[in-house]
Amino acid sequence: MNVKTICTPFSRYEEIVRDLESKFSELDFDPKILLVFLTDSVWDDHEKVLEYLKSKFPNTRMAGCFVEGYATPESSWMRGLVILLIDSDGVDVFWAKGRNTAETFTKLGSEIGSGWDSVLLIFPAFYFPGKFDALKVYFNNIYYYNLRYRRARTVEEKIKVLKDYSRMLESRYIFPVNRVLRSMPEGTPIIGMNLMPLEAKFGTPRIFVDYENIGRGGVAVCFKGKVNSVFHDVFPERGNSFEETVEILKTYFPNVEIVDVVKKGIAIGEINGIRPVDFLEMKVRAYKTLNKDATLEKLESGRFQTVSPYGIAFISKETFGSSVLGLLPYPISIYPSLFDLDVFYDTAVFLGEQFRDGIKSFGRLFEKKIFSDSFDLFVIDHNTIPMFGRKIHRIVDFAKEFCSNFMGLFSSNPSFKSKLLDRPYLSEIERNLCFNVSGTSVMIEIEHLR
Amino acid sequence: MLLEISEIVKPIVFDRNVQMVVLYRIDGIPLLTEIKERNMRMLNVLFHLENQIKSMLYYIFNRNIDEVSFKFKDTVIRMYPISRTLVLAIMASDEFSLYKLEADIESVCDRIRELVRYERKDDLHAL
Numbered sequence: 001m002n003v004k005t006i007c008t009p010f011s012r013y014e015e016i017v018r019d020l021e022s023k024f025s026e027l028d029f030d031p032k033i034l035l036v037f038l039t040d041s042v043w044d045d046h047e048k049v050l051e052y053l054k055s056k057f058p059n060t061r062m063a064g065c066f067v068e069g070y071a072t073p074e075s076s077w078m079r080g081l082v083i084l085l086i087d088s089d090g091v092d093v094f095w096a097k098g099r100n101t102a103e104t105f106t107k108l109g110s111e112i113g114s115g116w117d118s119v120l121l122i123f124p125a126f127y128f129p130g131k132f133d134a135l136k137v138y139f140n141n142i143y144y145y146n147l148r149y150r151r152a153r154t155v156e157e158k159i160k161v162l163k164d165y166s167r168m169l170e171s172r173y174i175f176p177v178n179r180v181l182r183s184m185p186e187g188t189p190i191i192g193m194n195l196m197p198l199e200a201k202f203g204t205p206r207i208f209v210d211y212e213n214i215g216r217g218g219v220a221v222c223f224k225g226k227v228n229s230v231f232h233d234v235f236p237e238r239g240n241s242f243e244e245t246v247e248i249l250k251t252y253f254p255n256v257e258i259v260d261v262v263k264k265g266i267a268i269g270e271i272n273g274i275r276p277v278d279f280l281e282m283k284v285r286a287y288k289t290l291n292k293d294a295t296l297e298k299l300e301s302g303r304f305q306t307v308s309p310y311g312i313a314f315i316s317k318e319t320f321g322s323s324v325l326g327l328l329p330y331p332i333s334i335y336p337s338l339f340d341l342d343v344f345y346d347t348a349v350f351l352g353e354q355f356r357d358g359i360k361s362f363g364r365l366f367e368k369k370i371f372s373d374s375f376d377l378f379v380i381d382h383n384t385i386p387m388f389g390r391k392i393h394r395i396v397d398f399a400k401e402f403c404s405n406f407m408g409l410f411s412s413n414p415s416f417k418s419k420l421l422d423r424p425y426l427s428e429i430e431r432n433l434c435f436n437v438s439g440t441s442v443m444i445e446i447e448h449l450r
Numbered sequence: 451m452l453l454e455i456s457e458i459v460k461p462i463v464f465d466r467n468v469q470m471v472v473l474y475r476i477d478g479i480p481l482l483t484e485i486k487e488r489n490m491r492m493l494n495v496l497f498h499l500e501n502q503i504k505s506m507l508y509y510i511f512n513r514n515i516d517e518v519s520f521k522f523k524d525t526v527i528r529m530y531p532i533s534r535t536l537v538l539a540i541m542a543s544d545e546f547s548l549y550k551l552e553a554d555i556e557s558v559c560d561r562i563r564e565l566v567r568y569e570r571k572d573d574l575h576a577l
Contacts, residue, residue, distance in 0.1 A: 009461035009554070009557075010460070010461055010464065011461070011465075012464060015460075015464070040550075041465070068550070069550065069553065075557055075560075075561065076553070076557055077461070077554055077557055078550035078551075078553050078554050079461055079465070079550070079554055080461065199547065303547075385549050385550060385553060386547070386549045389549050389552045389553060390552045390553055390555070390556040392553055393553070393556050393557070
């Protein structure tokens with residue numbers, strides 16, 4: 001098995017090609033698989049860069065996407081791109097596209113088949129298609145809220161509106177992360193790269209297979225051999241009951257408040273009897289809800305923020321685990337969720353986000369390594385970038401302590417599905433399925449590929 | 451060595467937010483200057499920095515300041531100590547979020563430190 005990581009911190013096409021050419025000249029094997037992870041700085045030239053890579057490796061299978069940053073033993077950057085070149089038959093790429101979550105990922109699951117030891121699943125958690133579609137979301141929201149939700153007299157009627165709205169969201173924009181993982185085959189550990197950029201723009205997140213943009217679809221990179229999949233979250237263990245988990249959240253997070261939520265599917269109608277954005281504005285005086293034009297302008301210029309230090313922690317009816325949904329001041333009356341809310345209690349917890357122990361808590365991922373001489377591919381929650389700034393380099397220092405050869409990605413909070421969890425994670429929101437909108441990290445240790 | 455440093459700082463010089471990258475010696479003499487647009491405003495900023503640099507460097511090296519930041523109307527200037535004798539100054543527009551740029555500046559500082567064979571003092575950069 002040959003594995004090599006090549007990266008370039010440059011953003012312009014000419015500089016990228018110059019740098020990559022010199023690095024490719026030292027390559028001593030023909031890769032069978034190319035995993036390409038680009039950062040936002042390459043956005044303008046990324047199609048040309050992919051064309052160049054296609055001309056360089058025309059017969060090599062390729063998969064990739066945009067991430068926030070990456071790290072190798074030599075350096076870490078939030079710009080340029082990183083390529084993982086693999087020469088082995090123990091890795092393959094599959095992809096699928098369908099009308100909704102179930103169709104896309106059931107199709108992908110049957111494509112994958114069985115016999116794999118780990119799967120890296122790349123898909124857009126929230127897809128921002130284009131200006132026209134963004135306007136459609138806005139006007140749909142007005143229609144569903146003003147003409148249907150507000151006129152509903154009972155909670156049951158409201159839930160019916162939310163169910164319809166939720167179905168619309170799922171068919172065009174959102175792949176609810178827990179539903180995606182549920183649709184995937186049992187038995188093989190699945191690492192989910194549920195993409196949602198820190199600062200979104202139209203046409204993001206972007207995912208590629210064989211040098212082509214696949215739009216709103218799912219890609220599975222499957223590994224076979226001596227491979228170990230590891231998950232970690234920075235939170236304390238969950239409780240054994242709703243009350244216990246609430247107590248744990250109260251102790252861990254600041255500004256905690258119990259709230260009642262009207263929700264269904266992936267839509268929230270109200271928090272404590274008012275619209276979620278009004279609730280956020282009431283709690284955090286500094287937040288003023290943006291208007292439609294300001295929101296569209298942010299999406300056009302790539303400054304549409306998708307992270308927030310305030311959110312609602314939902315508690316699972318199945319495991320008493322918890323996942324937080326960040327609240328942002330955008331002009332949407334019915335608030336969308338990135339995960340299916342049906343498995344959660346209607347009573348939730350409003351909180352301000354923080355990570356106890358700071359950046360050190362993310363380093364514990366590497367302590368869970370079981371192979372000493374493996375190539376390690378890890379994904380760290382991208383919330384660490386705005387949260388820790390320059391200090392995120394400490395994560396790379398932690399990695400160097402335990403890993404000899406690695407490639408790290410800073411990307412959306414990864415999810416995980418496996419029967420082999422080492423402790424009762426707070427993020428285990430369904431049996432053997434972990435997801436949280438922040439504080440998670442995953443790693444694939446590759447000792448040998450078949 | 452300056453050529454190598456110039457190559458190391460290149461990725462951040464090309465950043466859309468960055469207007470200027472200057473490597474200063476301890477006495478305030480610029481060793482390397484990469485300026486995107488040479489205009490009067492930039493000259494004024496450089497003049498201002500020249501007047502400030504010595505006292506700033508004193509604070510960086512004698513008071514263990516990790517980073518110094520000036521904020522003008524829509525521009526921010528940050529200075530990062532690289533070694534006991536070198537400081538990297540970056541001037542950037544603050545229209546866009548700078549957290550990714552800051553992470554990359556740390557990468558650049560680390561690579562220059564490797565080049566000048568300077569071992570980072572833990573007390574200067576402790577968490």
